[in-house]
Structures are given as structure tokens and as C-alpha cells.
Amino acid sequence: MSKIILQVEDLRTFFFTRKGVVKAVDGVSFYVREGETFGIVGESGCGKTVTGLSILRLLPEPAGRIVGGKIIFNGTNLLELSKKEMREYRGRMIAMILQDPMTSLNPVYTIGDQIAESVRLHQGLRDEMVEKEVISALRLLKIPSPEILLEDYPFQLSGGMRQRVVGAIAMSCYPRLLIADEPTTALDATIQAQYIALFKEIQKKTNVAIIYITHDFGVIANMCHRVGVMYAGKILETAMTKELFKAPKHPYTSALINSVPRLDRKDDRLYSIEGQPPSLMNLPPGCRFSPRCSMAQAVCSEQEPPEVEISDGHSVSCWGMK
Amino acid sequence: MDTTKVMDWDKVRGSTRRMRISSQLTFVLPAAVLLLLVLVAIFAPLLAPYPPTKIAMTERLLPPVFVEGGSTAHPLGTDLIGRDVLSRVIYGARVSLSVSLLVILITASIGTVLGIIAGYLGGRTDAFLMRVTDISLAFPGILIAILLAVILGPGYWTVVLAISILGWAPYARLIRGEALKLREADFVAQARIIGTSPARIMVRHIFPNIINPLIVMATLSVGFVILTEAALSYLGAGIPPPIPSWGNMVSDGRNLIDSAWWISFFPGLAIGLVVLSGNFLGDWIRDKLDPRLRQV
Numbered sequence: 376m377s378k379i380i381l382q383v384e385d386l387r388t389f390f391f392t393r394k395g396v397v398k399a400v401d402g403v404s405f406y407v408r409e410g411e412t413f414g415i416v417g418e419s420g421c422g423k424t425v426t427g428l429s430i431l432r433l434l435p436e437p438a439g440r441i442v443g444g445k446i447i448f449n450g451t452n453l454l455e456l457s458k459k460e461m462r463e464y465r466g467r468m469i470a471m472i473l474q475d476p477m478t479s480l481n482p483v484y485t486i487g488d489q490i491a492e493s494v495r496l497h498q499g500l501r502d503e504m505v506e507k508e509v510i511s512a513l514r515l516l517k518i519p520s521p522e523i524l525l526e527d528y529p530f531q532l533s534g535g536m537r538q539r540v541v542g543a544i545a546m547s548c549y550p551r552l553l554i555a556d557e558p559t560t561a562l563d564a565t566i567q568a569q570y571i572a573l574f575k576e577i578q579k580k581t582n583v584a585i586i587y588i589t590h591d592f593g594v595i596a597n598m599c600h601r602v603g604v605m606y607a608g609k610i611l612e613t614a615m616t617k618e619l620f621k622a623p624k625h626p627y628t629s630a631l632i633n634s635v636p637r638l639d640r641k642d643d644r645l646y647s648i649e650g651q652p653p654s655l656m657n658l659p660p661g662c663r664f665s666p667r668c669s670m671a672q673a674v675c676s677e678q679e680p681p682e683v684e685i686s687d688g689h690s691v692s693c694w695g696m697k
Numbered sequence: 698m699d700t701t702k703v704m705d706w707d708k709v710r711g712s713t714r715r716m717r718i719s720s721q722l723t724f725v726l727p728a729a730v731l732l733l734l735v736l737v738a739i740f741a742p743l744l745a746p747y748p749p750t751k752i753a754m755t756e757r758l759l760p761p762v763f764v765e766g767g768s769t770a771h772p773l774g775t776d777l778i779g780r781d782v783l784s785r786v787i788y789g790a791r792v793s794l795s796v797s798l799l800v801i802l803i804t805a806s807i808g809t810v811l812g813i814i815a816g817y818l819g820g821r822t823d824a825f826l827m828r829v830t831d832i833s834l835a836f837p838g839i840l841i842a843i844l845l846a847v848i849l850g851p852g853y854w855t856v857v858l859a860i861s862i863l864g865w866a867p868y869a870r871l872i873r874g875e876a877l878k879l880r881e882a883d884f885v886a887q888a889r890i891i892g893t894s895p896a897r898i899m900v901r902h903i904f905p906n907i908i909n910p911l912i913v914m915a916t917l918s919v920g921f922v923i924l925t926e927a928a929l930s931y932l933g934a935g936i937p938p939p940i941p942s943w944g945n946m947v948s949d950g951r952n953l954i955d956s957a958w959w960i961s962f963f964p965g966l967a968i969g970l971v972v973l974s975g976n977f978l979g980d981w982i983r984d985k986l987d988p989r990l991r992q993v
Contacts, residue, residue: 433889437820466891473890479883483905492901493891544891 377409380551380584381430386444388422388429391437395656399425399439401608404682407552410578412585414599414616416592416631418652422608423588427554430586431471432461449551467497470545471554475561476538480529486513486540487525493547512547515580516540517573535566542574549581556588571598592635596620601688604628607653607663614689624691627664662694670695724981727974734971738790745784746770750939753779758957774959776949785941786963792942793968796856797922801915803861808868809911813899815869816876827873833866839928846934856935860925864918871914875907913983919975923968943968 388400400422407413415423428434429441432453446453448469453461473479480489490509494500500508506525513521516539529537538558545553555574559567571594578585587599595602595616602619603610604627612625623629633646650667653659659666665675674694684690737744759775760767761782767774773782815826842859849855879885879902888902927944929935931951936942938949943964950960 431890433886462892462894464892465889471890473883473886475883479887481884481888481902481906492888492893496892541887544887 377411377582379406380409380449381586382406382445382447383426383430384445384447386426386429386446387442388425388434388439389442390439397655398608398658399655400429401655401658402444403605403608403610404444405603405610405613407584407586409551409584410582411601412578412587412599414587414589414595414602415605415610416589416595416602417605418590420652420655421605422655423590423605424556426605427471427556427586427588430552430554431465431469433465463497466493466550467548468550469552469554470548470550471556472538472541472545472558474557476534476541476558477561479541480537482529484528485525486527486529486532490540490544490547493544497548508547509543512543513540515546515577516543518543535562535570538562538566538570539573542570542577546577546581546583550583552584552586554586554588557590559594560589560591567594568597574598592620592632604631607658608655609663609692611664611693612689612691618686618689624685624689624696625664625693626668626670626695630669662692723977727977727981730970730974731978734790734967735794737787738794741787741791745781745787747781747784749780749785749788749941751780751784755779758953760957761959761963764959773963774957776946776957776960777953782946782959782963785946786943786967789941789943789946789964790967792853792936792940793923793926793944793971796853796860796926796936796942797919797971799857800860800864800922801918803857804864804918805868805911805915807861807865808870809872809904809907811865812869812872812874813876813903813907816873817880817895817899817903819877819880823873826869830866830869830873833863834870836863838863838925839932842925842929843932843934846929851934851937853936853940856926856929859929859934860922864922867918868911868914871910872907875910876903879903879906909983913979916975916979916982919979920972923971927968 383406384404386400386403387398390397390399403422403426405413405415415426417423425434425439430446430448430453432441434440441454444454448464453464456464480486487506487509490512491505494505494508494512498508509525510521513524518524518536518539524532529540532540538561542558559570562570574585575598577583587594589595599616601613602616603613604619604625605611606627612619612623612628614624619628620632623632627648630646630648634648636645648667653663653666659676661674661676661678662668662671662680665671668675672694680692680694680696682690682692683696685696753775756771756775757777757779759771759779761774762769762772764774771781771783773786775781776785811826811830815823838860841862842856845855845859845862849858876899885898885902888898893902923943926935926942927947930942930944931948933948935944935948938945946964947961947968950957950962954961
């Protein structure tokens, strides 16, 4: 098995607002191996994106703060680095792709300039070399005739092409870890499939580890080796993708999988989970899913369930597993 | 099919052409006026028929050439002590235009730097800088100017300083708002993701995206600066005589406005022309830079 490149241990990221403390990430632990894709799936507002931003330490300060845990990247705890040292990791070792390709490129610079910025920042190359690197990054993302595209401005490109450019910026320094925060949500279905296939290929070529954040189980099935299911700031179940779909252990996971519309089943009504996710400012006592759980016992609303490893690489936080 | 005429293409083409011409006119005309005045200011010694401070007591209060009693020797007439109004308007362009250019450069620079810093860094820096801006906006500018004129003595640099000392505040306000908006933009997040430093983000990513409103505001404030200079001169806190500025010429003629109106009228006309041209040019630039109004 390949080396663990990122290990997140008991990460807690809180937002301190006037109304109270929002526990956006509340004790999240997972790891990613080189060449592996780890998916984080969950409803909107469950802390997926904040987890991604915490790894890069790019929270909106001063409200958002990492209050506990460790983020160990390649043997270094990122939380112990100075701001300047952290900047060295961003872009060079750890890259991130944002959701909306229409707004994540600067409208006043050409595509070439924007990719070159990252290359210049981290590799200290001369201009001719920079252009070579930029073109090879565009080639990696399979962008046709990159030499011509270099001179284009973002508004001249389609959404799919822009997201490839964003991917090229992310991959331009050949990072060891890529955090993809719903990169295909803003794209249409055919382009989405292409983009995912492209990243699988890039991963094979470069052995980059990917954290794939999404709410789409279809994408998870297609792209990820392992998945963590996140709910209200915590990962409730982690498993190999195949196992998770075949034998989900946490009631929340099975409920989520059941609420995906399927062509091979004839249901009258699509299944949905009763109730609303809890407010992150005011979490229920015990298991945070217990108020909505159909299998809740007395203990569930009293004590938080521990994480139990039920088989190799499959762990669940649920009292029902005891 | 050919009986149904969907659209009269000749008409459409005609109207777009008319639109293009009118759009060009709102640029060409004010730009030409401003350019002409700048050239007049630069080549003042060649263009002015007399030295601007030359006194001729025998030729006092001559009316302009097109009024009865006027002479071609003084096309725009003479003032109370026989100085040629045309020559003074020409030389006055030097002071008035250079003051406004300098003031705009100074205020726009200070306002942009402070605005970007306040907007991007936010928090306490922002709160502090914006309170200073509030105070500057609330202060009566004319009062400060008079105070400065008393302390430093009236003069060219006193005027520049007096208008600049508070003039940066509206820029800081505007730019801070833009920077605040851009701070949350995805491409700025993207820049942070690749490890760009805050200073570099401000210079490379925020600044180029606020040039549009900056240019619009700068052109629109040409009028404000010239009018303030005129107001200061009118109050005696501006450019001291005998150096002509459009403002102090208007002020000189104010007691004789019913008998010798031309002393105030021609410099006033020049002020009006510049202000109007600046405003038109600013409007045109704003329309040009707005993507929704572009390429109509």
C-alpha cells in the first residue's frame, strides 16, 4: 500500500459569530494515501468545504478558527507552520479547485498569465521555462492548442474550458495533494463525466492524492476509492466506496443512499430523511443524527458514539454497532 | 413568405450608425476640448498676445471686440487695470489645469492605497481607516483651506495641499467598497490557494479590477477640483495675484459684474467648459467600461 500523504486527526474548526459559536467541523479524522481519491460526501452546510479550507488554512479570519486537532501532511503538522511557511505549501504541495469556474479566474489577466503566476511563485524559473511549464500544464488537462489559448481572456472560454484552466493552475506545480471542492457541480452532465475521467487519468500519471468534496453519490461511485460520510460537522462512516454502497452500516448513510433516485427500482415516492439537519450552533446531545434516526435508542441522545472499526478500513460512529 | 417583412434592415442599420456617431461625439468633443485647453496651457507664452501681468492704465475696462467700443487689440477686453483678459485666461489655464491634475493624482493615489488596504485587510485596520475617512468627509474643506492659507500663506502649493488634504476621502470610500467586494471574489480565493501573499494579491489582483471606477471618479472630479480652486481664490485663499488663475479672475471681476461682465465671464466660461468636458468624458468612460452597455 502506498504512503499516507495526509492525516487529519480530530480536526475542530469553529466560527465565532455574534450569535454564538458555529461548530462547522467538530472532530473530523481521516487520511489520504498517495494516488488515492478520498471522497467527502454530505448535505450542504455539513462542513465539507470548511474541512477543505482548514487543510489549506484559508478560513475567513478572524471569525473562522481551527481550535483543535492535527493536520499532518507528509510528516509536518500544518497547524504549526508560520503564515509564510504555509504559503509555500499552498499551490506547490497542496492545491485546491473551487466550485464555480465562471468566477475563479481573474477577468483582467490572460489564461497564460494566471497559470504562470503559480509557476513563477513556486519554481523561480526564467520566462522561457515558465511558458514551457504553463503549456505542459495545459496539455496535462488536455486543452486543445494550448499555445493559442495562452493569449485568451477568461470571458472568451466556456465554463468547461475554464474549469480545465483552473485544473491546470492547480496541477501546474505538480502538487502531492489536490482538494477538489465540487469542481463539477457547475458543469453540465457530459462535461462533468469528461472532467472526472480526465482527473482519474491525471491521477494515474502524477500519483496525486485527491480529496473530492461533493454531495453527488454518482460522482463518488465514479471517482473515489474511499469515502467519508459527513453530517453536521462530523464524519459518521468511512469505508471503501464499493463497500459503502453495498453494505452501509450507519443509518444516515443507508438513508442517504436510499434517497438517491434509481432507474432499477420502481418507487412511487422518492425516499427522504425526516426532519432537518441540526443547527451547527446548537447541536443535539449524544449522536448528532439521533433526532432524525429511525433506529435511535435511549443511549443515542445521551452519549456521543465512539468510532468503531468494524472491518479493515471501515469505521462507523454509531451505538447500533456495539 | 416574401410579403412578410420581419425587419427593416436599412432602418436598423441607420439607427445603430446614428447611435455610434452620438457615442463617438460624446467622447470626441469633450476630449478635444480638454486636449485643446492643455495645449493652450503648455504653449501659453506663444499664444497670449500680451504678458498676463502687463498693466496698461490707459486701456482699462475695454469691452470685448464684439461689443460696441471693443477693439481687436484686446479680443476679450481688459480688466480694471488694463490687463488683457484673453492673455490672462490663456495663462490661467496653466494654473487651473495643473492644480487639478496634481490634486487628482495625489488624492486618487492616497485614496486608492488606503481604500485597498482597508477593504482587503478588514477588521481593525478597516475600522480605523474608515473612521479617519469619515472625519475627513465631515470636515468643512473650505475652512481647512482658509486655515492653511493663513498658516502657510496663499500660494500654488497651498492650494494643492488644501484641496488634497481632504480630497482623498471619497476615493478611499469608493475603493474600499470595491476592494471589500473583490476580497470575497473566487479569483482572489484562487490566488490565496496558490500561495500568493496578501501584498501581492492587493497589487496584482485587487488593483487592476478597480481601475474602472477609479478612472471614472478621477475624470468626474476634474470639475470639483477646478471649482474648489475657484472658490478658494474667490475667498482670497487661492492663487495670489497677480498670477492669473481662472478662479481668481472670476473673483477679481465680481465687483464689476454689472458694468464689465467680461472680466468674470470668460474665465467662468473656461471653468464651465472643463467641468462639463470632464463630466462628459467620465460618463463616456463609465459607459465604455460597463460590459452591459458595451458592444450595443
